[in-house]
Amino acid sequence: MAATVTHSPAEVHVHDEHGHDEHAHGNFWTTYIFSEDHKVIAKQFLITGMIWALIGGILSVLFRLQLGFPEANLSWLKPLLGGWLTAEGKIDPEFYLALVTMHGTIMVFFVLTAGLSGTFSNFLIPLQVGARDMASGFMNMLSYWFFFLSSVVMLTSLFISTGPAAGGWTIYPPLSALPQAISGSGLGMTLWLVSMALFIVSSLLGSINYITTVINLRTKGMTFTKLPLTIWAFFFTAIIGILAFPVLFGAALLLIFDRSFGTSFYLSDIYIGGEALPNQGGSPILFQHLFWFLGHPEVYIVLLPALGLSSEIIATNSRKPIFGYKAMVGSMMFIAILSFVVWAHHMFVTGMNPFLGSIFTLLTLIIAVPSAVKIFNYVTTLWKGNLIFTPAMLFSIGLVSFFLTGGITGLFLGNSAVDIQLHDTYFVVAHFHLVMGSASFFGMMAGVYHWFPKMFGRMMDNRLGYIHFWLTFIGVYLVFFPMHYIGIAGFPRRYYTWTTFETFSGFADLNMLVSIAAIITLSAQFIFIFNFVYAIFRGKKAPANPWNSNTLEWTTPRLPGHGNWPGEIPTVYRWPYDYSKPGAKDDFIPQNVPYSETPESNFPFENEQIKLELGNNGAIVVENKKH
Amino acid sequence: MTSEFRIVEEPKQPLAMNAKKFAMWLFLVSVGMLFAAFSSAYIVRQAEGNWVDFSLPSLFYYTTAIIVLSGISMQWAYFAAKKDEFGKVKTLVGITAVLGIAFLVGQVIGWRQLTESSIYLVGNPSGSFVYILTGLHGAHLIGGIVFLIIVLISAFQMKIHSKNLLQIELCVTYWHFLGGLWIYLFVFLILNR
Numbered sequence A: 001m002a003a004t005v006t007h008s009p010a011e012v013h014v015h016d017e018h019g020h021d022e023h024a025h026g027n028f029w030t031t032y033i034f035s036e037d038h039k040v041i042a043k044q045f046l047i048t049g050m051i052w053a054l055i056g057g058i059l060s061v062l063f064r065l066q067l068g069f070p071e072a073n074l075s076w077l078k079p080l081l082g083g084w085l086t087a088e089g090k091i092d093p094e095f096y097l098a099l100v101t102m103h104g105t106i107m108v109f110f111v112l113t114a115g116l117s118g119t120f121s122n123f124l125i126p127l128q129v130g131a132r133d134m135a136s137g138f139m140n141m142l143s144y145w146f147f148f149l150s151s152v153v154m155l156t157s158l159f160i161s162t163g164p165a166a167g168g169w170t171i172y173p174p175l176s177a178l179p180q181a182i183s184g185s186g187l188g189m190t191l192w193l194v195s196m197a198l199f200i201v202s203s204l205l206g207s208i209n210y211i212t213t214v215i216n217l218r219t220k221g222m223t224f225t226k227l228p229l230t231i232w233a234f235f236f237t238a239i240i241g242i243l244a245f246p247v248l249f250g251a252a253l254l255l256i257f258d259r260s261f262g263t264s265f266y267l268s269d270i271y272i273g274g275e276a277l278p279n280q281g282g283s284p285i286l287f288q289h290l291f292w293f294l295g296h297p298e299v300y301i302v303l304l305p306a307l308g309l310s311s312e313i314i315a316t317n318s319r320k321p322i323f324g325y326k327a328m329v330g331s332m333m334f335i336a337i338l339s340f341v342v343w344a345h346h347m348f349v350t351g352m353n354p355f356l357g358s359i360f361t362l363l364t365l366i367i368a369v370p371s372a373v374k375i376f377n378y379v380t381t382l383w384k385g386n387l388i389f390t391p392a393m394l395f396s397i398g399l400v401s402f403f404l405t406g407g408i409t410g411l412f413l414g415n416s417a418v419d420i421q422l423h424d425t426y427f428v429v430a431h432f433h434l435v436m437g438s439a440s441f442f443g444m445m446a447g448v449y450h451w452f453p454k455m456f457g458r459m460m461d462n463r464l465g466y467i468h469f470w471l472t473f474i475g476v477y478l479v480f481f482p483m484h485y486i487g488i489a490g491f492p493r494r495y496y497t498w499t500t501f502e503t504f505s506g507f508a509d510l511n512m513l514v515s516i517a518a519i520i521t522l523s524a525q526f527i528f529i530f531n532f533v534y535a536i537f538r539g540k541k542a543p544a545n546p547w548n549s550n551t552l553e554w555t556t557p558r559l560p561g562h563g564n565w566p567g568e569i570p571t572v573y574r575w576p577y578d579y580s581k582p583g584a585k586d587d588f589i590p591q592n593v594p595y596s597e598t599p600e601s602n603f604p605f606e607n608e609q610i611k612l613e614l615g616n617n618g619a620i621v622v623e624n625k626k627h
Numbered sequence B: 001m002t003s004e005f006r007i008v009e010e011p012k013q014p015l016a017m018n019a020k021k022f023a024m025w026l027f028l029v030s031v032g033m034l035f036a037a038f039s040s041a042y043i044v045r046q047a048e049g050n051w052v053d054f055s056l057p058s059l060f061y062y063t064t065a066i067i068v069l070s071g072i073s074m075q076w077a078y079f080a081a082k083k084d085e086f087g088k089v090k091t092l093v094g095i096t097a098v099l100g101i102a103f104l105v106g107q108v109i110g111w112r113q114l115t116e117s118s119i120y121l122v123g124n125p126s127g128s129f130v131y132i133l134t135g136l137h138g139a140h141l142i143g144g145i146v147f148l149i150i151v152l153i154s155a156f157q158m159k160i161h162s163k164n165l166l167q168i169e170l171c172v173t174y175w176h177f178l179g180g181l182w183i184y185l186f187v188f189l190i191l192n193r
Helices: A009-024 A029-034 A038-068 A073-085 A091-128 A137-157 A187-216 A229-260 A286-318 A326-340 A352-368 A367-382 A391-413 A418-422 A426-456 A464-490 A501-538 A604-615 B019-047 B061-081 B085-116 B125-156 B165-193
Strands: A620-626 B003-009
Touching: A009 B061, A038 A091, A038 A137, A038 A426, A038 A501, A091 A187, A091 A229, A091 A286, A091 A426, A137 A187, A187 A229, A187 A391, A187 B019, A229 A286, A229 A326, A229 B019, A229 B125, A286 A367, A286 A391, A286 A418, A286 A426, A286 A620, A286 B019, A326 A367, A352 A367, A367 A391, A391 A418, A391 A464, A418 A464, A426 A464, A426 A501, A464 A501, B019 B125, B019 B165, B061 B085, B061 B165, B085 B125, B125 B165
Parallel strands: none
Antiparallel strands: A620 B003
16 A cells, blocks of 8 residues: 555656656657757757858858958869859959958857857756746747748848848948948848848847746745856846847838838938939938947847856866856946947947047946956956866856957047047957957857756867867967057958058068968867767766756756756755865855755854744754655 | 754745746837837937928827727726626727727828828938837737737637636736837827927
């Protein structure tokens, strides 16, 4: 009789496994394609993002070939580029502009927004706050498929006969509004706008889900002050996304009306071939205001998740609590707020009122304060830590390095007077590629190396990881550091060639160096791709918690099934950074270990907390533990 | 079998509200940002001059009254659902949907009034903005009417009662948001001629 009602723990376990199997092996389509499981969706985002990163990287090498070797005969690229090569075997000048445009669009939106935020917010939010899944699995699935559709449209635009959009990733009108202006402003631009509209829908669906999950689906005991910094970063990122992306949608909508329905929001007094266009009364500056109101926060949409990931990785691999947890959260919040009031620093040379310019200079320079707080905290976390140099750790330190070197040049560019000289030169290109591009890319790589064992249950190869890191790290500096000099010398960005100007020919060798470094950096990424794909199938099997980390995702089984935890969701008792706590048995105490189990390492106020609970009868739980 | 009693502090479930309601509010925030962007674009563009003045269609006053009425009937339907008055819920949600459609028809006739005073979508941005703002609001309202029809269907299936209010609560929130948004847009357009 008793046997029928009592389950031994083993039986329960078997039962759970069975239940999970039924979910996992439903059907190929529901498991891997139209999955509502946040982990599968995260992997879909990651792999799509990686494909895009490769495409974006190849495009950049194509235009670097033109810039570094303007005289070279590229006819060996005929199979790839076809009609986009001129008779002399050089890249068509208009296609060069399309390459630059598509490189920017792909990297900013498809790789570093969807690929980064989409992957890690989806993967880590439910696992780290202790939830079975996202608030709405269906919306989450929609979010990925809108992104996929948007990707298909953007990819299609690369192959049409008039070429993809070519007005720069910022698609300023009138260049982008008038098909007569440049061949890329025809069908290519239309596809760009359609793709971005779908992308914005995807991003909003994702962001709404992330915020809702963080606020409403935290496990017991997971107060805001016990959230890992990754979650804080994703949370702020999603808030910025919800506030900023609708504005881009508005800007794009007005542009669509200007292009297709003949309105004049952005167009006025334009003559083409001596003929006046009918459009009257518009203002191209209006577009810049709307665009940069998204565009600047977008920088932090890209950067904040990377900062969150690296905070977690640096604390774990320094075996030390993160230095200044509250300062880290506060500075991210401050950055998020400031990101909305600095957009006009992209527009200093549009004839803006100098007084307004000085206000935006001030607001822009204030961003240096929270940024410096973050760098200080990273360095002080590393300071005297028991550093473990996993590839993820190296990439995180690389992020700190780029965030610093790239951030410092921001002080120059944010100054409305200095910006007059530097605006639209390679100095700007160097600045944002270091601080936003490379820093975020390194954060993403760090995240992939660190969470790969939880994603695929296997380990990536460390040695290949080190080779990948050093080649990429040195390569990135070789690509972008010389660009500062080229920019100060006055080279404008997006120019097809400078060889016709005697003044600029002195920098040809530097440009060649940059191009060679770019090719090496891109080649190094294939090491990563090999490592990634090989490890998915043949990698060493990973333990459940390979990095001895504290956060909740490492309390799941090696391959968490649908619902993440086979039994009950763990309860959280402490913050996520109890590394090397004095007196503790191990150098880490996971978040789900109560203070009463670690009397040897508790601080007085932590013991106090247990006592407080003792005094209050209602809050005591007596756990009956059998031996 | 020895058993050991241990005292563990009990962590509380953190503050949370219904996830769907919360998501709805976030959606409203993003729609709000879209219209905030257009409002500021309107003001910035107007400040640059070259701005054609015209009067708004008189019909907009009537459509405003219609949407206010629809807000009242929607709220009433919600109260009825709370009291399990099934018949009333069906009628009132139906009335709200009809009023919503009437509002849309009124807006389109309002556009015709605009064209009669030779203000077209294509032309000076002052006119184009009116079309874009009303059109975009209308597009969101179509979504609201679809939602109302879904609510109406579940009302006929007796799925809306005092124990199952989530769907109608979401619909009420969205509908009031659309009403409030229209009143904001109308006042904004009147004040910024």
